[in-house]
Amino acid sequence: MNTDSKNLSKPASEESNDEIDLMALMLALLRGWKTIVLFALLGLAIGVLYSRYVNPTFRSDALIQIDDKSSGISALGGDISELVGSEDSKAQAEAELIRSRMIIEPVINSLHLRIHLADPEIGVMDRIVHDRINTPIHTPEGVMLKTLNGNALVSQFNVSQGYLNQPFTLVRSKTGFTLSNGFDDFKGQLNQPNQFKGVDGQIQITVADLPLNSHPISLTKQSLQVTTSNINSTLSVAEKGNQTGIIELSMTGNNQQQTSLVLKEIIQSYVRQNQSRGSEETTKTLKFMETQIPALKKKLEDSEAIFNEFRIKYGTIDISKEAELLLTENSQIDTQLSELKLKKADLTTYYTEEHPLVVQINEQLAVLNNRKKNIDNTIAGLPEIQREFLQLSQDTEINREIYLTLLKNYQQLQIAKAGQIGFARIIDLPIDTFKAIAPKKLQIIILAMLLGAMLGTMLVLLKSLLRNVVKDPERLEAKTGVPVLATVPRSPLLTRLRKNKKSPNRLLAHVDNNSLSYEAIKSLRTNLMFGMPKVGKVGERVKVILITGESPGVGKSFISSNLSEVFSQLNKKVLIMDADMRLGELHSLFNMSQDNGLGEYLSQDVTLNTVIHPTTMDNIDFMPRGQYPKNPASLLSGDKFEQMMIALNEHYDYIVIDSPPILAASDAIIMSQYADKVLMVTRYDKSIEGQVAYAIKQMSKANIQVDGIILNDVQQGLMSKYSYHYSYAYGNNS
Template sequence: MVSKQENLNNSSSDEINLSKIIGLLLDEKWLIVMVTSVFVVLGVAYAILATPIYKADALIQVEEKTDGGFSSLVGDMGDMFASESTAMTEIELITSRMILGQTVDKFHLTTVVKPDYFPVVGKGLARLMDEEEHLDVSQFDIPKYAKDMAHQVVITDPAKQTYKLVRDDGKVILEGKVGEREESQDGYQILVSSMEATKGFKFDISKRTELDAINWVNQNLNAAEKGKQTGVIKITYLDSDPDKAKAILNDIAQNYFLQNVERDSAEAEQSIKFLQKQLPQVKGKLNKSEDKLNDYRQKKESVDLSLEAQSALKTMVDIESQLNELTFKEADISKKYTKDHPAYKALLDKRQTLLEEKAKVNKKVQNLPETQREVLRMKRDVEVDQQIYVQLLNKIQELNIVKAGTVGNVRIIDNAETYLRPVSPKKFMIVIILTLMGGMLSVGIVLLKAILNKGVESPDDIEAIGLSVYATVPKSNLQTSLLDRRYAKDKKLKLLSEIDPTDLSVEALRGLRTSLHFAMMEAENNIVMISGSTPGIGKSFVSANFSAICAHADKRVVLVDADMRKGTVNRFFGVRNGAGLSDYLSGKEPMDNIINTSEVENLDVIHHGQIPPNPSELLMHARFKELMDHLSQQYDLVIVDTPPVLAVTDASIVGRLAGTTLMVTRFGVNTVKDIDLAWGRFKQAGIDVKGVVFNGAEKKSENYYYYEYSSDH
């Protein structure tokens, strides 16, 4: 049962918290609507005025070279030029400085030209009104000393297509005409290729490094493989000019394609040069071997080889030929693998086998006659050199075919095209996001205000610390307007209870009169002190109107303004000059001279008088007790308005003479801590606070602190 009860309490607490949050939001609904509306307007304005960005895209295929085509024609030599490039490698090449640098140079992207529009909205408005200004600069060079200076091109005559180049110090560097290269004596050069602008319009022009321009292109460029291991790369480029986006992307794709072809053909060209350099040496070695063989035969009068020697010769030549082929293969495979790779190991094993066979053949040759051995050795040298020479000639021809037929392993599938609609800004999404941001910000402001505002907003919070709330006085719009009128025109402040007796605030004070009637039955006297914890809580408003309401109940009431520092009671009754409380206490005036008759029947007023230097000491004087005793005997009710107890000690002095003490607190102003601290001060002074008047209560969606009850007139 206990667990169930705790769950019910927790659930109730959660519901109360949720309802409080909803109530806060409803109370501040106009703030939320206003802030959200501002963000909506900003979102719509941005969506309309932001420069549209267009996207161009192209498709490139990167093929893996196989042993087909020319590779099958040239045999193993084709493998030397089969570059198997992955898509990621090719993407890095596309975005490299080698490729993008050519595009930067072609489109003069190191020169930055910007129309000098009105900040933020100027460019968007010009675009909407179809009044955009354009200036194309093909060349712009500045001397080193002017790199940190700002420059502008000012249109002087649109009809004659003339302009002038002006520096930020106001100096006119040069004047020129569209289509003509202009040069100044101090190193400035400029060539304006076209312009479309009004007279006097200015363009900001600057120079950036090639690296900065390449990085700028890279920021707008994107390359990614479509799918996984497809070899198809999609490249996109973003620009505010759709035609420029298409042109730049086509140039990047073409530059990449050409470098790929040049890379493959350059490998073949380099190999041809190397082989042509080796050819004369091999030819000379072949001639020397043939001459040596012929000389030996003439000397020995022609020596024919036996069948055994001819067989050995053929075997030796075949072995040497295979060893030469392995040398070519090793040159190729060493570029791709280390000696630990299985393919490389297989090649080395094959070479070792051939060398062993060669050694066996050489051993057999040693058994032949000396003449046969010598002729066999010379014949072998001629055959091997001749085979190497022929092989070099064949390889050169094969490489020439490879070079002539090189197309690279890259193919442009789709040339660049620009989308008809801009890809940004995403107008609808921007408006939605800013609307949500405005809503969240406004809600955050409301919740933050609620968190920072520790003022009491419920009588329950006051009663939770042990104080009784005798009356909840709602905030009066009429009273607020009366105060505004009073401070604006410096007129007399009228009593709300006299102007509109049916006002809800007045009705609440009538309820206080009833509650106080029963509370004072056990009081020592008929003196009621009204105080508070801090200034600005409406204490004097409560005192003045409550006094008038009590007077209307056929009771003789006197209101004493004991706030001799900043008393304001006299403003409600039009008492400006004359003797007051401080004058009596200081002995300057007799008691009868300080009592003023007000316009309200049965209500007299004693205002604070002249501001003394020592109010607390005056209140401690015996004259104040004499005054209170006299008033208590002459009137049915004595109401004393005192300063805030947390500010000064006056209330603690007056409270000792009062039979009943009430504290005024204000909705959203006084904190529970303030109220509790003020109550503690009264306790220390031996004063019993009967209850609290909760002033200025506002109708909140999260709760209602009072009910409207009125009749139709």
């Protein structure tokens, strides 16, 4: 063996530490399929449990159309429409109005939505087993909740500000019920209004029914803000399409009928508010007319009485054509003045004097008054009696015209108010479909299973990246710079025998001598025979093979014992030595005792013949580990071990030394100076590449060259691209 460390090959891993073997990652996923499937099944189970735990969610839809203006007044004529005016309504603004407290609060009060009932007896397992739980039903009569022991019905529950959003517990008693909040207990009667005074204020409650067997009911009076927010969180209001004027309302909940009822009440509340707002202008105008009609009627009657008295006194007066024209024009001007004053009076009920419409009417009044003044000056030239006749006749005519016009408009507005329906029209009311929109069980289950598989994949990849186990001989050679001399497959028959703890350990030659594993050991023997030096380190005859590993449990005892057996088939005298004086178990393979072995020879004054024992196999002797000494490494470093190796040269052709793991003890490094071949055993899919490389590096620091690696317990399968490292069984394979 060459111990010159300068000639050691440099590991290729130092040149390509950062390379990522994509094929290795893919194979790592394939090898970790059990973990991936386990997490996928775990995700599947979680998905199924979650889909059963969550209550189903239902949806109700409705449609409302928003017109640009009300058609009730405009259908009666342009004059009335101009008098009352019109108001444009945008769908987006109305959508926000529907979500306001002005619309929702009447619904909350009518359906008692602020009262919340719950069954505290329902646990997680109950929700999973029963797939769904009962939810409270809100009606104008009260709030009802079904339980296994009966129904709970609360008709009224009002509390002071201090008790809002605080949970209470209702329990049926022999005489009625008990209401408690953890501090106070209030006792009341069923089907009767009850009033209590607590620390935080007054409590008013009417309970119609409660479950039997002291079944508790959780009761909470929510604040208006919380209830409104809860409703808006489940309510969707949006314009359908672009500039269509159609609002789509949808609401979700755990009970189909309850959801449809609440949405229907919200729509009706909005329509009532809309109608009230649409007839507000008409109502105000009618009230104004009702105050003006009696005064105008009285004024007309007075002017007619004065005019009749004048005619009786002076008889009929012939009025010239000019006077008639002036009178006609003056009458028209007075009519226009009266109409403008009426409009101004109506507008000033809504606007100030600075409003543009009011300013415009004032300007028109000024023009008409100037013209009237000019006509009055012209009429002043007429005779006094004719002028007075014209004045009385004009007053009577104007008062009659104003009165009749106002009376006509009043009647038309009454008709318009009776037929006014507002600018919102219900197209579709919500209906019960009883088709749950959530949870989508199939999607949840598939998604949970995929997430579980992804988590398992990440775990496998992370484990593969953090713990690179030995899989590929080529990769191992590249990482350590040491050739892999043999890959020993797992023996299925021997593996089954080892599962029986009462069954003794056996060699491959006895139980599976026609297997791939046995052929791999023979191939290793052939490799070592041609690689051995002609003259060994200890002497001309003996060839020493030291077998070690980077850590315990890699199978070095299995390799040592079976390698000794195949060497004995060559009619060579073989000694197998259990040099692991701490935890060696090689004696169990030969069904022998561990006493009288290497430990006694090095620590006591005994002869070599007493520690070497013949085995049941020809040409094989065995030296057990002996009793555990206090200082194994010191004993191996002494002269006695060297003298023993020289003495054994005269009796054996091969000595196979089973040494302790390199990373566990320094014994292997001490004994390697007597070995012609140093072999390191590593276990497939268990040993870590980094530990193997580090163990070889430790040997190199001591100027010990590892001559080869034996990859033990290799498992063949479709998921490994390295199955070509298997040997082929040639011969009887029965």
